[in-house]
Amino acid sequence: MNVDIGNALAAVAEPGLSRDELATLDERVARAHERIERGRTDGEFGYAALNLPRTTDAEAIRDAVAPVADAETVVTVGIGGSALGARTITSALAADGGTSHVVLDNVDPDHVSRVLSELSLAETAINVVSKSGTTAETLSNFLVVREAMVEAGVDWTERTVVTTGDEGPLAALADEHDLPTLAVPDGVPGRFAALSSVGLVPAAILGCDIEGLLDGAAAAAETLDSSLFECPAYAYGAVAYGLEERGATINAVVPYAERLEPFAEWFAQLWAESLGKDGRGQTPARALGATDQHSQLQLYRAGRRDKLVTLLRPRERPSLDVPAAEADALAHLEGTDLGELLDTELRATEASLAEAGQPNVRVELDRLDPRGLGELLYAMEAACVLVGELAGVETFTQPAVEWGKQAARDVLEGDETEKTAAIEDKHELIVDGEGGR
Amino acid sequence: MNVDIGNALAAVAEPGLSRDELATLDERVARAHERIERGRTDGEFGYAALNLPRTTDAEAIRDAVAPVADAETVVTVGIGGSALGARTITSALAADGGTSHVVLDNVDPDHVSRVLSELSLAETAINVVSKSGTTAETLSNFLVVREAMVEAGVDWTERTVVTTGDEGPLAALADEHDLPTLAVPDGVPGRFAALSSVGLVPAAILGCDIEGLLDGAAAAAETLDSSLFECPAYAYGAVAYGLEERGATINAVVPYAERLEPFAEWFAQLWAESLGKDGRGQTPARALGATDQHSQLQLYRAGRRDKLVTLLRPRERPSLDVPAAEADALAHLEGTDLGELLDTELRATEASLAEAGQPNVRVELDRLDPRGLGELLYAMEAACVLVGELAGVETFTQPAVEWGKQAARDVLEGDETEKTAAIEDKHELIVDGEGGR
Structure with a gap:
């Protein structure tokens, strides 16, 4: 380069x-x-990402995906850093330009229904990725995909690979159902995690050369x-x-x-x-x-x-x-x-x-x-x-995202907070072309 | 709205x-x-675009696409304004979210080869769009697609719809082979032409309600x-x-x-x-x-x-x-x-x-x-x-695109001009990580 x-x-x-x-x-x-x-030497938060080329265990990834190595299609359920690296790698390296890698990184009901109706679920591997194991979009989509598999008579526990942190609902679920599970690397924010299990699972399933990467x-x-x-x-x-x-x-x-x-x-x-x-x-x-x-x-x-x-x-x-x-x-x-x-x-x-x-x-x-x-x-x-x-900025954090995340959580959980009040009290000036304001 | x-x-x-x-x-x-x-009243260049909802002849579009109404897939060969409107409309309105509409709007050999190898050309309609009929990317791709059809034993003249201006190589070719041809509307720049044949052909082939649009x-x-x-x-x-x-x-x-x-x-x-x-x-x-x-x-x-x-x-x-x-x-x-x-x-x-x-x-x-x-x-x-x-700008022109277009044309035609000299004399400062500069 x-x-x-x-x-x-x-x-x-x-x-x-x-x-x-x-x-x-x-x-x-x-x-x-x-x-x-x-x-890098001290493995500090964020800087540790620059050590991934030698800390990522490609063999562990190969082992985890072995049960779904026959899959024709991989569906990644993840969002942001849990999806973009994986998408980038399969698009660049898979023989078909990544068309066999479907990413569900949005909670659009129209889109999710359509994608599921077009898949042959028995030939599909599900790659669920959430560091916290609590991301609302990811877990909602995962529950929808899982139910679709159950309805199609497919044993979802045989088709699912999980990448998550040590704790949280997703880790608990993986443990309960004995799913192949990969760890999100320590000290690596999602957007810097492409060169770890977070980004490499779909590529590994689709036969790409992750070692070469x-x-x-x-x-x-x-x-x-x-x-x-x-x-x-x-x-x-x-x-x-x-x-x-x-x-x-x-x-x-x-x-x-x-x-x-x-x-x-x-x-x-x-x-x-x-x-x-x-x-x-x-x-x-x-x-x-x-x-x-x-x-x-x-x-x-x-x-x-x-x-x-x-x-x-x-x-x-x-x-x-x-x-x-x-x-x-x-x-x-x-x-x-x-x-x-x-x-x-x-x-x-x-x-x-x-x-x-x-x-x-x-x-x-x-x-x-x-x-x-x-x-x-x-x-x-x-x-x-x-x-x-x-x-001189804090490269590895994203504090400004929290306000909206918490606000959405408050609404979903039915709490009344300062944030939900801010949503309700939106300053409106609506022009509707029907003489209204 | x-x-x-x-x-x-x-x-x-x-x-x-x-x-x-x-x-x-x-x-x-x-x-x-x-x-x-x-x-709008005078039908001036550009402003005429805002009259399209009543000047576009949906029936003429329906007639032109009738021979390929059986197509499972539509391939649009066009770029910029000749592709983005059509893509937008089928993505929003086609039952499958537009996945049956493939757009070849780039001259990436890897991509074009892959797309062609995956298509069933006998069930494909080709929608070629170029106002001037001379756009290098579009015509190159069209020639490649056409040859692929010939090689697959498909009569390309039965599967192709053309949208172009009154004159130019594409109009001549359509005339020679008696292809169904739609006119690019007068006085409408490509990026304002979504609501004309330029944007509506793929949607019409895929059964969308272009009249409702x-x-x-x-x-x-x-x-x-x-x-x-x-x-x-x-x-x-x-x-x-x-x-x-x-x-x-x-x-x-x-x-x-x-x-x-x-x-x-x-x-x-x-x-x-x-x-x-x-x-x-x-x-x-x-x-x-x-x-x-x-x-x-x-x-x-x-x-x-x-x-x-x-x-x-x-x-x-x-x-x-x-x-x-x-x-x-x-x-x-x-x-x-x-x-x-x-x-x-x-x-x-x-x-x-x-x-x-x-x-x-x-x-x-x-x-x-x-x-x-x-x-x-x-x-x-x-x-x-x-x-x-x-x-106070000239909304309907794009003069700054011309320099590069002409420069590329000069290179392709083997001319030596001020522009090709500017390309050759590029100011370089290369860092290659191998001790070189």
């Missing part, structure tokens, strides 16, 4: 970083790197260095931080590969929940190249100068030639490789942004294989931790 | 709009409305009014504009319905390409409720005060009860309706944002049916046109 930060320099872009600013950032990176290494992540861990000029992950993080300081408050992540579309979602959670605090943090905007050139590029090029555009591509792709066409007007397409076309679009977009002075960074994998994906996920986690150090 | 702007008022949020500011905006809305009505849109057209207090579409547009002026440079659109996930993408194009110009325009951030509460809410509540959060929900949903659980700790979930849970989450999130002073707006449909979706799509288009008037 490499990162090209040339188009984020002040010589090209505004906002952009001068060589002097990079040198100053580099000194701060050295100090942040020391802090990160200390956190962990090897790639371990190789990326080896590149962590006290200089941003020696470490792609830190180069990316330092530039994102430096540009945010200069007004790039949005980070538009644009993978040029369909299989990486969920990666942009995973990245969006990583960035938003880790860095969106204390009145700061880049807002991640998810996109897909080349598709979104026809949707977002107008804004990226001609809108506010508040964006870093992160372009991402594998250097190698399978080939697929455009066949001959009878019309002369299409002759220039004949024999073009689709991948070549896609890469040309990336380079044209990159140049187009640079020409307009909009900062952009290119992240390249050798190829989209287990090793390449492992490098990418690890590098982005390390980049995020670095930005957190530079910005 | 209604829009509740209560949580965007200065009494609740910062940035927020005072009653006086709303009154001033309302005067400007009256003038903008006059301009819009004049544009157009009726809903026509009803929304009836609500356009000189006061934002009488028109949900203008209330939304005026508040989005007013908040952008006060610093809400991001618009996070969060539908609470899986079927509306592609709607957020459609909206993102509408907003970004129409309003992202002259150094302004809100950046759309796409999300999904309740899922992204576990991913983006931390940032929306505790990050910069630069966001309008748009919450969207249908008021009625099918019901699905959470079954009984043996564990006491889960007892509070028993009997909860999943839809109730989802709506509770919306209200808790809304209150959570308001409590933190972050502006948000709630958009409600009666239900997610053809009429409701028609109202929604039309209202958002009208809101966008209104914002364009208030901001």
